Amino acid sequence: MSFQKVFILSSIALLAISVAWVVRELNPPWLRYQEAYHDWLRAAAPETTPASLQAQRFSGLQQVGVQALRRLDRCTTCHPGVADPRAKEAPPMFRFRPVHAQHPMEKFGCTLCHRGQGRATEVPEAHGEAPFWDEPLLRGVYLQxxxxxxxxxxxxxxxxxxxxxxxxxxxxxxxxxxxxxxxxxxxxxxxxxxxxxxxxxxxxxxxxxxxxxxxxxxxxxxxxxxxxxxxxxxxxxxxxxxxxxxxxxxxxxxxxxxxxxxxxxxxxxxxxxxxxx
Ligand code: HEC
Ligand code: HEC
Ligand code: HEC
Ligand code: HEC
Structure with a gap:
């Protein structure tokens, strides 16, 4: 293979990798969950959604910290609504639960109760259910x-x-x-x-x-x-x-x-x- 061919082929490969990277950065795994929640909220509770938020499709990476324990939980990136009283009828993964209001997320975060990996932003890792991640979610009755x-x-x-x-x-x-x-x-x-x-x-x-x-x-x-x-x-x-x-x-x-x-x-x-x- 001539040098020119190698050069052209490797340039194409590099371009493909860059495009894939940009597409991924623009479509992080959490985006569709936020879009789903915002769509639901707009339809279910339009009167409570400020006009400034009416057109908004997502709010970006979210995180809450438990300062005393140096924890940083990003769970609300995919689970907005769990502490929002407007979301009482939302699909289960977004639904408001009274226990979340009794333990404000700014103070308690999420992983203190649920376990999982607070910083992760992809599903199996965040739920601690991927290899090499400790503390899988406590599911069902085990959450007690x-x-x-x-x-x-x-x-x-x-x-x-x-x-x-x-x-x-x-x-x-x-x-x-x-x-x-x-x-x-x-x-x-x-x-x-x-x-x-x-x-x-x-x-x-x-x-x-x-x-x-x-x-x-x-x-x-x-x-x-x-x-x-x-x-x-x-x-x-x-x-x-x-x-x-x-x-x-x-x-x-x-x-x-x-x-x-x-x-x-x-x-x-x-x-x-x-x-x-
Ligand atoms: C990238 C998006 C994403 C992130 C980040 C994420 N989750 Fe989830 N979560 C999901 C999806 C999707 C489901 C529904 C499917 C399932 O149960 O795996 C879910 C389900 C759940 C459930 C219900 C499980 C059950 O008992 O059936 C709990 C509880 C939960 N997540 C807690 C958390 C906690 C705590 C964190 C942070 C450590 C977290 N999630 C981070 C996407 C996410
Ligand atoms: C004080 C403990 C506690 C904290 C802190 C907590 N949760 Fe929960 N969460 C619960 C309990 C208990 C339930 C299930 C019982 C219920 O429905 O009330 C639950 C339910 C959920 C569900 C629904 C699970 C299902 O079965 O569909 C999700 C999603 C969830 N929590 C996410 C979060 C996120 C995100 C945070 C952080 C902002 C958080 N929780 C903080 C105790 C907690
Ligand atoms: C990190 C510690 C912590 C965890 C974990 C925790 N709680 Fe709490 N809980 C508190 C604190 C602090 C209060 C505030 C009330 C107080 O100071 O007595 C509270 C308040 C409550 C209240 C309000 C009633 C009251 O006694 O004032 C209920 C109900 C409750 N918790 C249930 C639960 C349930 C159910 C779970 C498990 C899913 C849970 N808690 C997990 C610390 C915790
Ligand atoms: C006659 C003595 C004896 C009695 C009574 C007993 N255990 Fe054990 N237990 C042991 C021994 C010895 C081990 C270690 C060997 C094993 O894992 O089976 C053990 C292991 C355990 C472990 C695993 C701990 C670890 O760190 O690996 C748990 C949990 C446990 N026992 C809980 C209980 C509970 C709860 C009860 C009461 C319902 C109980 N045991 C009654 C002797 C006993």
Missing amino acids: AACGQCHREPLPTQAPLLEEGRQLFEVYGCRNCHRLDGRGRQVGPDLAGVGSKAPEDLMWGDDTGPRTLPIWLLRHFKDPRTFQPNSPMTDFRLNDAQATALTIYMLSLTKLEMPRALLPSRSRPAPQPEEGA
């Missing part, structure tokens, strides 16, 4: 685990299974073998931070099924010898509901050191004497 990181008081309507898990922990005397909050024997591992364990830190034996923390906990509760045939942990013959409740409680025991200012007033520990009056 989030509440237990801060609320020590029962939340019977919003987190009934968390409460059931806490009670089962006492009823079955798990502290006969496990330490938690500095109390209990140490026959088995200390359970502080167990809700933040990565799947690769768990013993899977030769099991080949899907590997997530909730799956391990649930199966281990239903049969402590499922992964390690010689596990000394008691088999309490738990039914599905009980195993799920205990799994949720374990998932709530994260390594996060929650700043006092984010704790509900009823769940704040009494101030230590040296903190002064």
Whole structure:
């Protein structure tokens, strides 16, 4: 091949790469979600949409920070509306939920409850469901685990299974073998931070099924010898509901050191004497 041909071919290749890059930059993965939300809002609540926003199709990259924990969550880039009372009837991924109003996003962000990767702007990465990303979204009933990181008081309507898990922990005397909050024997591992364990830190034996923390906990509760045939942990013959409740409680025991200012007033520990009056 002549030098000229090589030059022309490589120029074409470079141009193609540049065009692809520009197209991607102009059409980021989140754009269509914002367009869908803005279309919905314009149709559903035109009177509440300021004239200046009537023509707007999207609002760009969004982010909220949890300063105390140095977190930056961009989830609202694809999920606008979740804290906007105008969006009470919006499609599920945009819909307003009262729990979001009770925890203003400027203070709580999103990942403190949902997990996921706050900074990511593509779907599997943001949901923590791509390889090499920790903390997959807590889906379905497992989201109740989030509440237990801060609320020590029962939340019977919003987190009934968390409460059931806490009670089962006492009823079955798990502290006969496990330490938690500095109390209990140490026959088995200390359970502080167990809700933040990565799947690769768990013993899977030769099991080949899907590997997530909730799956391990649930199966281990239903049969402590499922992964390690010689596990000394008691088999309490738990039914599905009980195993799920205990799994949720374990998932709530994260390594996060929650700043006092984010704790509900009823769940704040009494101030230590040296903190002064
Ligand atoms: C690039 C766009 C995008 C980003 C960024 C994004 N999401 Fe999503 N999210 C989606 C889409 C699309 C769905 C619906 C499909 C699905 O469930 O995967 C969804 C679904 C969800 C659901 C419902 C899941 C269920 O239980 O069925 C939750 C909760 C959620 N996202 C939370 C988050 C949180 C928290 C973040 C930030 C860490 C986030 N999302 C970032 C696009 C996004
Ligand atoms: C205090 C905990 C908490 C925080 C903080 C929080 N959420 Fe949620 N979110 C929930 C709960 C609980 C639900 C589901 C229960 C409900 O419908 O009320 C939910 C529901 C959702 C859903 C709908 C899921 C579905 O099943 O379709 C999306 C999307 C979502 N949240 C996104 C966000 C985003 C984005 C943020 C940050 C701006 C956020 N959440 C902050 C607790 C939280
Ligand atoms: C990061 C800590 C944190 C997490 C996680 C959290 N909350 Fe809260 N929650 C608070 C704080 C702080 C308040 C403000 C009220 C107060 O200070 O007592 C609050 C208020 C509430 C309220 C209003 C009623 C009241 O007691 O004043 C409800 C209901 C509630 N939370 C439910 C939930 C549920 C359900 C979840 C899990 C999906 C959850 N919270 C997760 C910290 C948290
Ligand atoms: C007779 C002692 C014993 C009792 C009672 C017991 N466990 Fe265990 N548990 C162990 C031992 C030993 C291990 C480590 C071996 C294994 O993973 O099976 C373990 C492992 C665990 C793990 C995995 C921890 C990690 O970091 O890998 C969890 C979670 C757990 N137990 C929760 C519970 C709960 C909740 C109860 C009460 C319902 C309970 N255990 C009762 C002995 C016990």
